[in-house]
Amino acid sequence: MLNNTEKIEKNQDEFEFLEKPSEKKAKMKDFLEKIKNKVSEKMSLKIFECGDIVGFLKSKGEKIRLHGGNFCNNRFCPLCSWRKAKKDGYLLMLLFSVVQKIHKKELIFLTLTAPNVVSELLEFEIKDFNKSFERLVKTKDFKNICKGYIRKLEVTYNAQENTYHPHFHVVIAVNKSYFTDTKSYINQKKWLEMWQIAKRNPKITQVDIRKAKLDDMKGVYEMATYSAKASDYLYSEDTFDTFYSALKGKQLITFNGLFKEILKEVKAGEHSELIESDGEIYNKQLWFNWIEEKYKLFRTDELSDSEMQKIYVDEIEID
Template sequence: MKKYTTKKIRNQALFELLTKHMKESSLETIGNCGSYISFFADETLKKKKVNKSNFCNNRFCPMCSWRQSKKDALKISILLKYIQEEFKYEFIFLTLTAPNVGGSALGDEIKKYNNSFKKLMQLKQVKKISKGYVRKLEVTYNQERDDYHPHFHVMISVTKSYFKNKDYIKKKQWLELWQQCMNDSSITQVDVKKMDTSNEKAIAEIAKYGAKDADYLQSQEVFDVFYAALKGKQLITYSGVFKDALKLFKAGELDKYKELDLTEYIYLLEYNWMGKSYSLDEKRLLTEEELKQVNKQLIEELEVE
């Protein structure tokens, strides 16, 4: 329960920072998030799977954004497997950055990023090689300089021949194209590399939160900047072959790419939040019906730190 405890404590910090932004009814839902969680557990009690809870599903909630990132990681890994098997495509991992900006400029900078990325993907040489992409916006905060760093993590599907043909785009060219689209020659770097689809770290880069709670919970002032810039924004987008694959995923047509959870769950554990930690208030063996319900099911999430 260590991870859940940490996230619940941060959820309480979020509650305080949100009081100026939300109505009391919405605040109550967020404040109560994760106050009750029941898990299915194996014989050792080390492997647990959430059964029920009162999660709030707020974008800024440390508990819920962490849980969503685990589901997104599984989703993206399945899309990669399907696209690679069905179309024999490979993937490149592209990170697009620009110099940091102050808090008052963050919202406009994100809009600039979005518009510039659209331009980039419409350029003849990029459009020619891209079969689709998944793109994630992430914003980090530099406490020493008191500025913000929005950036894009992008997975682009390409043909196998891309890496050996004349259409191959070198790192230097990606930088020049991004400078051109951003109309900013002060950009000094981008990062691009061929992606190993078995590399869960790369998948986690796309799936993880749009902002780290350790960043936006530092102060009211910092939180207000993140809140204004990210509230209502679409943080992750799918295009081309990724968008088509996502429709199949949602329809359950890619379940064959999911792995079976081989854990044998035998207990039901019920935890309640006691202000500073969780209390285990009930532990019982699963009923026959519950055993059938939870065991030998497909895995629905991957671990993300």
């Protein structure tokens, strides 16, 4: 292995792929300040050091993937939540692929909302969303079409009104005949009525429902993205306290039916034939330190033939 240190200063401007990790790392100081009194001393130290060292794999074709580093894995960490969202996206694409290619089902994306609430009501509203969704899935119409679902909670913050907007992103597996069967098909108006009844709130004015395509990255992103954006929960001390108390310990994503079965199979190593390589051979490792508010290269390793590798869906592509 080669340790190239002489070209470090010369090549700093070449590392454009550091933009996103650097953006997330730059928020860590503010994050630590807001969370340090809510976690143990040990966790505080892990957060303080999170992302101080990051490693990337580089292919012969100049493709880059984040591959390692020291991370705290705290749910609210800006850097770790970004990493998790990217990894979850690849997992969801695999699950969707299995549902569509092997089980021959179609997918629909459903977004369920309600009017915003003030901070004092956020935790109660999240619990009410969970109960309301339980009522929805028990309805005859829902059970008639659903072969499995994934439900993800997301909360956004409206700074102008100082209100919070919890909502659910849901993907539902349905039979291929769903879109042509007039007896089972549920249009947008009917979905809205069902959600109003389940939520016991006639003031709800809209739900979003659409058919998913195999390459529907927008839907995958909505399912995999952060349950709360750092720009929202780091807005102020009070905002962070509200998000933290409302989301701490909550189950943010749930798998049901067909998706739950497939997830177990994937964890057991099945469906590997659907896990696609990006076609690149990665032959270098680049290691960076966070110094003076920026990442600086401190080591480049050339991988031997036996160490070269293809990267699959559980790695993070830097886009």
